[in-house]
Amino acid sequence: MKVGGKLADSTLYQLISGGKLADTDIEQLHESCRIEAKKAHDKLPESIWDTYSAFANSEGGLILLGITEDSRHQLHITGVADPDKLVRDFWNTVNDRSKVSATIITDQDVAIRHSERGDFIVINVPRASREDMPIYIGQDPFSTERHRGAFRRNNDGDYHCDREECRAMMRDSGDGPLDRRVLTDFNADSLSSSAISAYRRYFKQIRPAHPWRNLPDLDFLLRLEALARTQNGDIHPTVAGLLMFGHDHHITQEFPNYFLDYREELGGNRWDDRVTSGDGTWSGCLYDFWQLVYTKLRLAIPHPFLINNESRRMDENPMDTAVREALTNTLVHADYCGRRGTVIIRRPRVLEFSNPGRLRMSIEEVEQGGLSDTRNPTLMKMFFLVGIGEKAGSGFDTMREGCDFAGTSHPTLVASTQPDRVTLTLQYIAAPTDDRPSSESVEGPRWTLHSHLSKSEAEAFKHLMSRKELSTSELAEIMTLGNSRARDLLRSLVQDGLAEVIGNGRSTRYRLKTTEVSSPDGQAN
Structure with a gap:
């Protein structure tokens, strides 16, 4: 389930800024992970607190009171009977610590809007700070009772947080470094x-x-x-x-x-x-x-x-x-x-x-x-x-x-x-496989696994990483070296724990240790 979409619709910013909206502006919206519409004609629905908690514990969002969603998922203004009373009721409840764990909104986040079809209320619920999370309803964040506990937002619905989610938010709410x-x-x-x-x-x-x-x-x-x-x-x-x-x-x-x-x-x-x-x-x-x-x-x-x-x-x-x-x-x-x-x-x-x-x-x-x-x-x-x-x-x-x-x-x-x-x-743009000799020198900072290697050792290691296995003569040909110098480079990689010897005599080959991380002195971890 994906969350975290952006408030990309400019109409949403108009809603927050307080401009007078035409009915058609509302009809362009639909419920989502950041918008919740509730009829709320003459009283606050209990579910408003589920959504308050869910938006606060997710990425924030807008609660629209006096607006309903039809079967085609379009929003329509139905209006509220007494917007001032509903706003007072909202503030009385959100500031009651026996009912809501924290108030994370300000006066500017709650506004009454007017339209030709009636008045409606916009409540902008921001994402809560991690110090306040989880935002929950009632006295127990772990409660799974109806309209109690902590919630998160999933698409256009609110769901109860499980105990793991609540504990994770509580861990993150502390001031001291967790590690x-x-x-x-x-x-x-x-x-x-x-x-x-x-x-x-x-x-x-x-x-x-x-x-x-x-x-x-x-x-x-x-x-x-x-x-x-x-x-x-x-x-x-x-x-x-x-x-x-x-x-x-x-x-x-x-x-x-x-x-x-x-x-x-x-x-x-x-x-x-x-x-x-x-x-x-x-x-x-x-x-x-x-x-x-x-x-x-x-x-x-x-x-x-x-x-x-x-x-x-x-x-x-x-x-x-x-x-x-x-x-x-x-x-x-x-x-x-x-x-x-x-x-x-x-x-x-x-x-x-x-x-x-x-x-x-x-x-x-x-x-x-x-x-x-x-x-x-x-x-x-x-x-x-x-x-x-x-x-x-x-x-x-x-x-x-x-x-x-x-x-x-x-x-x-x-x-x-x-x-x-x-x-x-x-x-990224995938690097092409290139086993040709390289005459380019390597200068400047190194951020490779084994930055203690010499330039020639690093190049030999790169070719070994690419081919997984090499003989002395193969490396000599790739790097345009004599067999003696190529053998010394491969033996150095063996000493560093980056390669291992297979075979012996003329059949000797050197194989990459693909899952071995080694310290610079060759000791395996």
């Missing part, structure tokens, strides 16, 4: 040492003068807020630390629905390549997943030859940045208590990023930019410290710039319910 909670049932051994090693190596490359760079691991993780010290002096992971660096079997003890899934669906097969957090061949943590998936995505993006002001080739383009931002946002905004896990799918020309949880701001606010309300700010900080992620509130602008550069349509954002999910779709 800073200390997990006293776990210790530092729950974290992957190789994931931490890979992160620290990258941290040193990005921030070579940072005062944390040479700290012992324990002190580094405490400052990063991946670990925290309790009042009795014991050290335990935080939620962010466990998600970022933990082993999958530990993460799923705390978050049973935790699941990371990357799929490439490029042909007739169900999938052409897949990486999942629970396959047991790598740690399953967010950092390792980010590295592995971004490398695969970046290889799919075309990289035209660009020169910067210093006459050096620019190895990263705006679409790279857009994809990096989309992947990072998907991981840091996910509600890891939610169902169905985090899924990234690469299809021909389209990338789809989907995470559990509802948006903490309206779709309009996200697309407009300038504001940020990260569900997991500690995770965001961890990524930011290694140069991953744009400044707060600029993510959607960054993705639009990438699409403009690539000549594709702007990204689309959709919020779904039951269960809550957010899906971002980003169109």
Whole structure:
């Protein structure tokens, strides 16, 4: 079920602004996820509060009193007998905390309108702030009694929120960061040492003068807020630390629905390549997943030859940045208590990023930019410290710039319910397969999985990623190298845990480790 449509009809803005409307303007409207019409001739219907709660807990909307919908789903003005009395009754009830949990509207949101067919009332219900959610009727948000409890909007109807939806809204209503909670049932051994090693190596490359760079691991993780010290002096992971660096079997003890899934669906097969957090061949943590998936995505993006002001080739383009931002946002905004896990799918020309949880701001606010309300700010900080992620509130602008550069349509954002999910779709231009030798040098910043590789090693790794398996002579021919130099490059990839040897003697070949994420020193996670 899709929600979150925009108030695109200009008539709606006229209704809010208070202009006198012709009857034909109303007849152009119909009930939807943002419009609800109620006859309300001489009293407020009980169902008005279901809709008030539903709009407040969804994307907001307009309640029209004195207007009915016919069998053809057209709206008609039928009028109210005493609009002033109905407005007073509305304010008396909405301000009664025994009947409605919060008042989220102002005087400007309620107005009486006049027409040739009668008076009607317009009530503009905005989306509630997450601090006020869930907005509910009566005393119990979990109630499923008629005209009691919390509601959400689904197309042109209101439905009761289930307990999972209510709890999710309550989690999001707190002031403190959700990912800073200390997990006293776990210790530092729950974290992957190789994931931490890979992160620290990258941290040193990005921030070579940072005062944390040479700290012992324990002190580094405490400052990063991946670990925290309790009042009795014991050290335990935080939620962010466990998600970022933990082993999958530990993460799923705390978050049973935790699941990371990357799929490439490029042909007739169900999938052409897949990486999942629970396959047991790598740690399953967010950092390792980010590295592995971004490398695969970046290889799919075309990289035209660009020169910067210093006459050096620019190895990263705006679409790279857009994809990096989309992947990072998907991981840091996910509600890891939610169902169905985090899924990234690469299809021909389209990338789809989907995470559990509802948006903490309206779709309009996200697309407009300038504001940020990260569900997991500690995770965001961890990524930011290694140069991953744009400044707060600029993510959607960054993705639009990438699409403009690539000549594709702007990204689309959709919020779904039951269960809550957010899906971002980003169109890209698929990179053609090209196994020809490359004489172009790689300059500037690197955002690849193994940024410690030399230029030649990185190029060899790219060809191995493309072909899955190579012999020494094949790589030598592709890269225009001698057999000895090609053999050294492949052996280096083996030492780094990126490739494995199959066969021996003249039959020796080197195969890509497709689901193995390795630390720079070659230790498997």
